Amino acid sequence: MLPALFGLMPFGFVAGVAAIAAGMSAAQGIALSVFSFSGIAQLISSQLIAAGSPVIVTVAAAFVVSLRLMMYSAALAPHLAHLDWRWRAGLAFLMTDQSFASAAHHYGEAQAQARAQPNMHWHFLGAALTLYVSWQVAVVIGVVAGAEVPPDWSLDFAVVLTFIALLVPVIRTRADLAAAVVAAAIALAASGLPYRLALVTASIGGIAVGLAIEAWRRR
């Protein structure tokens, strides 16, 4: 978890800068972060708000890029089924790419060693809360100090790098690779579309190709 924390600080900072650059007030930038707690959703909605997009388009784009959280939810549900709904709702609110990866790893190991892990949710909560607080600190620093960073530092590139660090490990099969390559190609080819529709189109195209390849291989 600790290395993930350092990797996320520049990302949180950039998300804070992006909110202010989009014309949000400090209160709005911080509220977006405190309640949505998702770097990707924060960045996408900042870009769309900056472009003056209709609310429904902004929300739809954030929804599509956040669909992966639904997959994490499905993957963790069996491990947390013994908890009451308040625990599950709280852990759901705090779930991120990083805390999911950490929790999935721990539950996987426990399963491999055939150990029951009735108290693992405390571990998950501690890790997720640490991440939550550090993230908000980084966002607030970005909101407050963002305008002072010289553009030739290219700090926005740190965001691309954190996405590379997330992308590489999720490519495990050829179908994953094909989905990623097709999504990347569509994202570039469709970049002229308004409202970040390229991102949404590319995501759907990548998913379709992944599904098609898997269906074809299973025949």
Place this chain on the structure above:
Amino acid sequence: MSTWIAIAGVSLSTFLLRASFLVFIDPHRFPGWFRQALKFVPPSVLAAIVAPGLVMAGGTLDLSPLNPRLLAGLVAIGVTLRVRNPVAAVVVGMAALWSLQWALARLA
């Protein structure tokens, strides 16, 4: 005002997606193809974000071998394949970008 509504809508979306199977729906009662499709969401969405960040930073496609972002991104991909550590990707990638920008400015 519309910004506040967008913030509320985005926050509600992220929470409902996170809580979907953990709080509201039994995963076994969902069609198999849907869970299959969800598997491909991370590689597709992440690749669709990364690609323009590497080769379209200026708004136009730049696939030249002298594009510092493309080169630094390839370095970061190489680092991530060897060590599964997000800090390494960010630190090495930023160092690569800054040195390439510096070197290319000298060349020009």
